Amino acid sequence: MTTTTTETVNGTTSSPTTTPKKTNLLDHHSIKHLLDETVTEIVTSRGYREDVRMSNVRLLIGAVIIIIALFAQFYNKKFPDNKNFLIGCIGLYVIFNGILQLIIYTKEKNAFLFTYPPAGSAYNSTGLMVSSKLPRFSDKYTLTIASADPKSISAKPTVELTKSVTKWFTKDGVLVEGLLWKDVEGLINDYANKRSK
Template structure:
């Protein structure tokens, strides 16, 4: 059953729907980032931005092709050296598709945790969001960035971001204070939505 938690800060009230309190190991860097990233995705899609999984599907398809190539090389019905040319071909294809996969990760995904379509019902928006995050190892500073998926689009907006300590959103027991986190993330989404070419985050 869905409940609503309400947090009041500086006379501003923010409500965030939660099912169960989200808890993580505050000593585990990866667990903290994973929980925050998942919650960001929930918040953004809750604002009407549908998730665009095309890039993920392409990456999964290439990964599947790489696995198939490896299986063919392993179980080809001829023994070495009769299968020498076949193995060379498999190695070349394996390296090629791995290179394509790394290129996609490096140029397209980077630190992205979510790609979206334009908001539902939007008339003047032809680009969705690329939401990315960083939480460096041994650091408590979480950076969330929102940019246009197509920076060349006529409706692309300036990139916005914030960097805050994760200690602001977690209790000492590792429970995420969702009301505070929702407030910060929704504020960044609003900043992006209201941004113009002449308005950039200071």
């Protein structure tokens, strides 16, 4: 995240300076995380509010899984007296883990951002689902914008951008945000200009 600081020199305050975003160019997870984070900032700056309902469901299921594991660990009877209880906990653990994986596989896929429709958009009743891919040992970052509700009559066709990450980073790993903003905003405009399916 970009941080803004104000410097004071000889009693006078200078204009705010922004700290550039920097990453390790040898770590593709770090690159993808920084790009995804910046894309989220760009999309939300365009009036799309983040929809965190899916994240909340995942967190809730994760909390249930942890509680089940804690019950299994700290149940007040010793093995083999607690055998049936442990079998029940293991069964519940597998079921809730399966539900979590199913949500990730069917709903989220590679998505890192779900949004509500922009405020005041009567013609567009769906938000966005923004996803990305950066395969290991590849410099090609693919950004996809699709409708958060593809079955809706106002859903628009998916748009996609694939570009080498070397176009957005200096050799020192500093993100050139202006170039990324231009490309992402262009993709958002492409999506907005598409007709509904």
